[in-house]
Amino acid sequence: MKIPNFDDIIRAHELIGGIIHRTPVMTCSTINRMTGSELFFKCENLQKTGAFKFRGACNAVFSLTDEQATHGVGTHSSGNHAAALAFAASLRGIPAQIVMPSNSPDIKKKAVAGYGGIITFCEPTLESRETTLLHIAGQTGVEIIHPYNNTNVIAGQGTAAKELLELYPDLDIVMCPVGGGGLLSGTALSVKALIPDCRVIAAEPSGADDAYRSFKAGYLIPSIHPKTIADGLLTSLGELNFHIISRNVDDIITVSEESIIQGMQLIWERMKLIIEPSSAVPLAALLENKERFQNKRIGIILSGGNIDLQNLPF
Amino acid sequence: MKIPNFDDIIRAHELIGGIIHRTPVMTCSTINRMTGSELFFKCENLQKTGAFKFRGACNAVFSLTDEQATHGVGTHSSGNHAAALAFAASLRGIPAQIVMPSNSPDIKKKAVAGYGGIITFCEPTLESRETTLLHIAGQTGVEIIHPYNNTNVIAGQGTAAKELLELYPDLDIVMCPVGGGGLLSGTALSVKALIPDCRVIAAEPSGADDAYRSFKAGYLIPSIHPKTIADGLLTSLGELNFHIISRNVDDIITVSEESIIQGMQLIWERMKLIIEPSSAVPLAALLENKERFQNKRIGIILSGGNIDLQNLPF
Numbered sequence: 001m002k003i004p005n006f007d008d009i010i011r012a013h014e015l016i017g018g019i020i021h022r023t024p025v026m027t028c029s030t031i032n033r034m035t036g037s038e039l040f041f042k043c044e045n046l047q048k049t050g051a052f053k054f055r056g057a058c059n060a061v062f063s064l065t066d067e068q069a070t071h072g073v074g075t076h077s078s079g080n081h082a083a084a085l086a087f088a089a090s091l092r093g094i095p096a097q098i099v100m101p102s103n104s105p106d107i108k109k110k111a112v113a114g115y116g117g118i119i120t121f122c123e124p125t126l127e128s129r130e131t132t133l134l135h136i137a138g139q140t141g142v143e144i145i146h147p148y149n150n151t152n153v154i155a156g157q158g159t160a161a162k163e164l165l166e167l168y169p170d171l172d173i174v175m176c177p178v179g180g181g182g183l184l185s186g187t188a189l190s191v192k193a194l195i196p197d198c199r200v201i202a203a204e205p206s207g208a209d210d211a212y213r214s215f216k217a218g219y220l221i222p223s224i225h226p227k228t229i230a231d232g233l234l235t236s237l238g239e240l241n242f243h244i245i246s247r248n249v250d251d252i253i254t255v256s257e258e259s260i261i262q263g264m265q266l267i268w269e270r271m272k273l274i275i276e277p278s279s280a281v282p283l284a285a286l287l288e289n290k291e292r293f294q295n296k297r298i299g300i301i302l303s304g305g306n307i308d309l310q311n312l313p314f
Numbered sequence: 315m316k317i318p319n320f321d322d323i324i325r326a327h328e329l330i331g332g333i334i335h336r337t338p339v340m341t342c343s344t345i346n347r348m349t350g351s352e353l354f355f356k357c358e359n360l361q362k363t364g365a366f367k368f369r370g371a372c373n374a375v376f377s378l379t380d381e382q383a384t385h386g387v388g389t390h391s392s393g394n395h396a397a398a399l400a401f402a403a404s405l406r407g408i409p410a411q412i413v414m415p416s417n418s419p420d421i422k423k424k425a426v427a428g429y430g431g432i433i434t435f436c437e438p439t440l441e442s443r444e445t446t447l448l449h450i451a452g453q454t455g456v457e458i459i460h461p462y463n464n465t466n467v468i469a470g471q472g473t474a475a476k477e478l479l480e481l482y483p484d485l486d487i488v489m490c491p492v493g494g495g496g497l498l499s500g501t502a503l504s505v506k507a508l509i510p511d512c513r514v515i516a517a518e519p520s521g522a523d524d525a526y527r528s529f530k531a532g533y534l535i536p537s538i539h540p541k542t543i544a545d546g547l548l549t550s551l552g553e554l555n556f557h558i559i560s561r562n563v564d565d566i567i568t569v570s571e572e573s574i575i576q577g578m579q580l581i582w583e584r585m586k587l588i589i590e591p592s593s594a595v596p597l598a599a600l601l602e603n604k605e606r607f608q609n610k611r612i613g614i615i616l617s618g619g620n621i622d623l624q625n626l627p628f
Contacts, residue, residue, distance in 0.1 A: 024338035026360060045586045046340060114344075265623075272359045272588040272619030305586030309579075314623070 001240055004151045006193035009158035009186065012059040016156060019058055019091060021047050023160070025167055025299075030270045035286045037293045040171065041267075042164040045275045045305030049084045049115070051232075052160050052183055052303050053147070057084035059156030060145045061092050069094050071141035076122075076129035078104040079232060080304055081147035086117030097142050099133045101125075107308050148182030149238030158186030164299045165194045173293070175282035176301040178202040178211040178252060179233035181241025183303060188248035199250040203285035205230045206254040211237045215245065215252045229257055229313060232278035232304060259284035265314045267302070276307040315554055318465045320507035323472035323500065326373040330470060333372055333405060335361050337474070339481055339613075344584045349600045351607045354485065355581075356478040359589045359619030363398045363429070365546075366474050366497055366617050367461070371398035373470030374459045375406050383408050385455035390436075390443035392418040393546060394618055395461035400431030411456050413447045415439075421622050462496030463552030472500030478613045479508045487607070489596035490615040492516040492525040492566060493547035495555025497617060502562035513564040517599035519544050520568040525551045529559065529566045543571055543627060546592035546618060573598035579628045581616070590621040 023043045032038050044052035061073055072095035075085050082098045089096035098117040100109060101124035112119055122132040137144055145153065160183070161174055174191045178184040188200045204211050208226035214237055222236040237245070263283035267275050279302040286293050337357045346352055358366035375387055386409035389399050396412045403410035412431040414423065415438035426433055436446040451458055460467065474497070475488055488505045492498040502514045518525050522540030528551055536550040551559070577597035581589050593616040600607050 021340075024340075024360075026335075026338075029362070046338075048343070050586055268588060268623060272364055274582060274586040274588055309582060309626070309628070312623070 002151045003240065003243060004155045004189065006189055008151065008155035009162055009190055012152070012155040013159045013162060015062050016055060016058040016159065020055055022163060023047050025164060026271060026273070028271050031266055031283070034266070035293065036290050037286060037296045037298050040164065040168050040297070040299045041271070042160055042299060042301045043273060044160055045273060045279060045302045049080065049087050050304055050306040051080035051084065052157055052301065053080040053084035054087065055159050056153035056156035056182055056186070057081060057088040057145065060150060060152040061085070061088040061094070063152045064143060068143050071143070072096060073145050074098070074133060074137055074140070074142035075145050075147060076100070076133045077147055078108060080306055082108070082117060083111045083115055085145055086112050086115035090116040095142070097136050097140060099129055099136065101129065105308060111306070146238070147235070148180035149240050151240070153182055154186045154240065154244070156186070157183045158190040160301055161187040161190035161299070162194065164301070165190065168299060169195065170297060171195065171198055171299045172296040173199045173201055174299040175201050175203060175285065177230065177233055177278050177281040177303055178204050178237070179278065180235040181211060181237045181245055183301065184249065185241040185244035187301065188244060192248050200248060201250055202252045203281040204252055204254050205233055205260060205281060206256060208233050209254045211245070212252045212254050214242055215249065218246065230260055230278040230281055232276060233281065253285040253289065255281055255284040255288055259288050261313045263287060273302065274305045274307065275302050276304050277313070279303045279305070316465045317554065317557060318469045318503065320503055322465065322469035323476055323504055326466070326469040327473045327476060329376050330369060330372040330473065334369055336477060337361050339478060340585060340587070342585050345580055345597070348580070349607065350604050351600060351610045351612050354478065354482050354611070354613045355585070356474055356613060356615045357587060358474055359587060359593060359616050363394065363401050364618055364620045365394035365398065366471055366615065367394040367398035368401065369473050370467035370470035370496055370500070371395060371402040371459065374464060374466040375399070375402040375408070377466045378457060382457050385457070386410060387459050388412070388447060388451055388454070388456035389459050389461060390414070390447045391461055392422060394620055396422070396431060397425045397429055399459055400426050400429035404430040409456070411450050411454060413443055413450065415443065419622065425620070460552070462494035462549070463554050465554070467496055468500045468554065468558070470500070471497045472504040474615055475501040475504035475613070476508065478615070479504065482613060483509065484611060485509065485512055485613045486610040487513045487515055488613040488615070489515050489517060489599065491544065491547055491592050491595040491617055492518050492551070493592065494549040495525060495551045495559055497615065498563065499555040499558035501615065502558060506562050514562060515564055516566045517595040518566055518568050519547055519574060519595060520570060522547050523568045525559070526566045526568050528556055529563065532560065544574055544592040544595055546590060547595065567599040567603065569595055569598040569602055573602050575627045577601060587616065588619045588621065589616050590618050591627070593617045593619070
């Protein structure tokens with residue numbers, strides 16, 4: 001796999017710019033007052049399919065040659081990447097084979113099916129997911145699009161920070177959550193290319209802190225039994241992602257579950273934005289470390305808004 | 315009271331443009347497919363204080379001469395106007411006297427207090443609200459700012475449609491909900507000045523249909539015992555508002571409670587936007603009248619997002 005650079009992000013933006021939403025950047029004086037910093041929220045919860053994942057999936061799907069695209073694309077995912085890939089494939093008019101664990105929430109099965117994804121259910125283990133996908137790929141010839149450990153996916157995710165910095169070129173810090181590292185690696189590439197002095201700081205739930213531990217150790221340490229309400233961040237960091245993150249990210253901060261819920265509730269109540277818990281992780285880091293971020297101008301990527309409205313944590 | 319015109323809206327926009335959020339306009343391909351029309355949602359739920367009301371309150375407060383502003387402003391309101399006026403007054407550094415019925419929800423009392431409003435509680439009757447406010451005005455000398463039957467308030471509310479049409483000058487129709495008529499009268503003035511061919515259609519809950527009945531009859535018919543989940547639309551149309559609406563609005567459509575809840579849930583789930591029930595009333599009208607609006611390009615003003623998250627109708 002090629003290590004992506006900012007030129008790939010520029011190309012991705014040219015390719016997908018007419019398909020994705022150029023999401024708004026919102027501010028909130030109350031939350032600024034509470035944190036003592038000036039925050040600029042890039043609203044990827046308002047992106048198509050409800051998450052930044054659509055950028056990467058779109059870039060991956062539309063970067064395929066016609067020959068590569070002939071048999072469609074495939075992935076295993078129980079989350080936002082599955083819906084994003086299914087929708088991107090439908091826009092190109094090719095099939096998307098999605099392997100989902102049989103215990104995936106109904107709401108996620110419905111989302112993938114609603115976007116036209118062809119679902120195959122498997123046992124809820126990583127092994128079963130991978131075996132099932134490889135079996136389907138062997139039968140159908142689909143191109144497998146990994147959710148984050150993929151050059152074009154990373155380049156696509158980097159377009160969110162690019163848009164943010166084009167509007168606000170004087171930020172001190174850009175923050176985003178980290179799970180598999182697709183958003184963080186793309187964000188870091190954009191930020192360091194556009195504003196070398198701007199710091200990139202990721203936030204991670206302390207119950208799923210493999211990126212934090214890998215970053216500090218200098219080598220990849222996978223998650224074992226991660227547990228957090230931020231269900232988008234349960235995955236372990238990818239290799240390509242770790243390579244980019246270890247060279248371009250300034251720090252990773254871990255946060256408590258309580259702060260994630262507090263941050264989420266603040267954004268719902270004060271900003272009127274529906275975000276999923278993963279999106280609240282950077283704000284949680286600010287709430288837990290107010291002195292460190294005093295008077296800074298900080299861009300925050302709100303990663304997604306896909307949440308079961310019947311099952312809110314507040 | 316002077317009848318406002320589009321020049322007043324231009325002046326209002328110059329006065330408040332640096333204070334208000336220029337709210338984003340969002341689209342949703344799923345809802346477009348469901349309605350058969352192309353919709354452009356102007357997100358006033360993302361406005362400061364969570365509602366378009368901040369535009370009118372801001373214009374009213376900042377239009378006062380220094381002499382008029384000396385003793386502050388006052389109003390009686392249990393809703394979004396109270397919070398908006400309190401916040402606008404705080405930005406000018408003058409007091410806001412807010413008369414609220416003693417049975418107002420805690421969440422609304424807290425919002426007004428949070429924005430620095432000085433609250434006086436009264437009996438939950440219109441008579442008590444008006445008497446109490448007049449008493450306070452007599453004692454303190456505040457300028458009374460009516461929530462909708464006020465020239466500067468109407469001009470302020472008209473800036474939302476002005477922003478929408480500046481981005482999308484080729485709309486066939488602009489829709490918004492109608493309660494007291496502040497938003498609708500301001501919207502109609504902007505639309506008819508900027509795009510005379512564009513139709514202005516309001517939507518109203520059938521359980522609070524005084525605007526519909528007044529519009530059809532040609533004279534003002536106040537509400538008696540209105541009842542709807544769209545609590546922002548319980549008020550009766552104002553005189554100034556009716557004057558403008560009867561001359562500039564093309565139609566008013568009434569909708570059921572079920573459609574309001576369905577529209578609200580769609581916007582929450584598919585657009586990731588927190589809206590209050592009143593905001594969903596125009597989409598409810600589209601869901602109930604699909605054939606009429608087939609293939610039209612329609613701007614919809616989402617009026618606000620202030621709702622008790624513990625008490626959702628779905």
